[in-house]
Structure formats: structure tokens, C-alpha cells
Amino acid sequence: MKLNQGLVSYIECCIFPKYDRLYAHGLLHIQYVIDHSFIIAKEYDVDLNMVYCIACYHDLGLLAIDMNREDHAIESGKLLMNDHNLREFFDDKQLQIMKEAIEDHSGSLNRQPRSIYGEIVSDADRDVDIYILAKRQLQTSIKYYPELTSFDDHFERCYQYILHRNKKPFHLWTGNSNILKMMKKFKSDFLNKDFARKVYLDAWNYIEEEGLKEKFVSFYED
Ligand SMILES: [Fe+2]
Numbered sequence: 001m002k003l004n005q006g007l008v009s010y011i012e013c014c015i016f017p018k019y020d021r022l023y024a025h026g027l028l029h030i031q032y033v034i035d036h037s038f039i040i041a042k043e044y045d046v047d048l049n050m051v052y053c054i055a056c057y058h059d060l061g062l063l064a065i066d067m068n069r070e071d072h073a074i075e076s077g078k079l080l081m082n083d084h085n086l087r088e089f090f091d092d093k094q095l096q097i098m099k100e101a102i103e104d105h106s107g108s109l110n111r112q113p114r115s116i117y118g119e120i121v122s123d124a125d126r127d128v129d130i131y132i133l134a135k136r137q138l139q140t141s142i143k144y145y146p147e148l149t150s151f152d153d154h155f156e157r158c159y160q161y162i163l164h165r166n167k168k169p170f171h172l173w174t175g176n177s178n179i180l181k182m183m184k185k186f187k188s189d190f191l192n193k194d195f196a197r198k199v200y201l202d203a204w205n206y207i208e209e210e211g212l213k214e215k216f217v218s219f220y221e222d
């Protein structure tokens with residue numbers, strides 16, 4: 001099934017720019033969630049336009065002012081539902097399913113997502129790529145830990161955080177074997193601290209070369 005090009009054009013022109021102020025949850029992350037959603041969706045009889053649209057809107061609520069971060073999934077669902085332009089591509093039932101999937105995407109959700117669409121976006125949202133994670137994590141570290149000045153200070157903080165998180169059991173709603181394989185590799189890559197340091201150092205150098213450090217602090221949200 002091919003994606004509806006009208007939908008893709010609309011999202012690329014009118015939704016993606018809304019992520020411009022986000023870095024860790026910006027387009028780097030959204031493209032990652034789109035890609036991983038498609039990897040999982042291959043195993044199911046699902047509507048790929050819905051899968052795509054859910055991935056594109058799932059963190060949009062992070063930009064809402066006066067919103068508790070914990071509520072961003074609910075806010076993102078609301079933004080999708082209130083976007084009347086989407087009615088050209090989806091009916092009421094599809095929009096409701098997509099809204100619920102977005103509401104259910106958080107890893108901290110303590111119940112099963114209400115549909116396979118929620119399971120897909122939730123599983124696609126997990127960090128299983130050390131290269132992407134390095135950039136995202138260094139951004140939040142640079143933004144929120146100004147007292148840390150050297151690469152090694154930031155790396156050590158990021159490393160300990162993920163090391164701790166990796167000790168928790170990893171649960172996938174879909175049990176997708178490709179994502180599980182990626183997670184296994186991600187965890188073993190991470191345990192090799194010299195390798196992880198090299199990945200983070202490359203990301204650090206990229207950030208410096210692109211002149212992103214100052215922007216991370218004063219322009220981007222995370
Ligand atoms: Fe999210």
C-alpha cells in the first residue's frame with residue numbers, strides 16, 4: 001500500500017514545521033518513529049496512512065504552553081482530532097482510533113494500548129538506536145545541565161542514566177522481532193562503554209561543528 005501523497009504533502013508542509021522548536025523530540029525523533037512504525041506495521045493488516053499520521057502527530061502536544069509534560073500524549077491526540085484538514089483523508093472512526101493510539105503511546109502507560117495502532121506507535125517510540133539517542137540525549141544534557149562543561153561530564157551523566165534504564169525489563173506490546181533484535185544490539189553496544197563513548201563523541205563533534213550548542217540552550221526545547 002502506498003501512502004496518500006496528499007496526506008504526506010500536507011504533513012510535510014504544515015505539521016513538520018511545528019516541530020522546528022524541538023530537538024530531542026523534533027524531526028530527528030519523528031522520522032525515527034515513522035521508520036520504526038513501518039517496520040512493525042509490516043507484520044499487521046493495518047492502514048499505513050493511519051500509522052504514518054499517528055507517528056507524525058504523536059509528540060506535537062509537547063509544544064502546547066501550560067501543559068504538564070506528562071499530559072503531552074493527551075494534548076497531541078487533541079491536536080490531531082482538532083485538525084480539520086485531516087478529514088479530507090480520514091473518517092470519524094479512523095480519527096478516533098488515531099487519537100486513542102497517540103494518547104496511549106507513552107512508555108509509562110500502565111495498561112495495554114486500546115488498539116494495534118497504539119501498540120505500534122508505543123513500540124516504535126522506544127530508544128533502540130544509539131546514534132540517534134546520543135544526539136537527543138546530549139541536547140537535553142547541554143540544555144538542562146549547564147554546570148557540566150566537558151564532553152566527559154555530559155557523557156558520564158548520559159551513560160549512567162541509560163545504564164540504569166537498560167536494567168529495567170524491556171516490554172514491547174507487539175513483541176516485534178526486528179525491534180527486539182535492535183534493542184538487544186542497542187543494549188550490548190551500550191555495555192561496551194568505549195564504543196558508546198566513541199558514538200557520543202562523534203555526536204558531540206557534530207553538535208560543535210554545526211554550531212548547535214548555543215541553539216540547544218537558547219532556541220530549542222527538548
Ligand atoms: Fe511522547
Ligand SMILES: [Fe+2]
Nearest residue numbers: 033058059125
Ligand atoms: Fe516520541
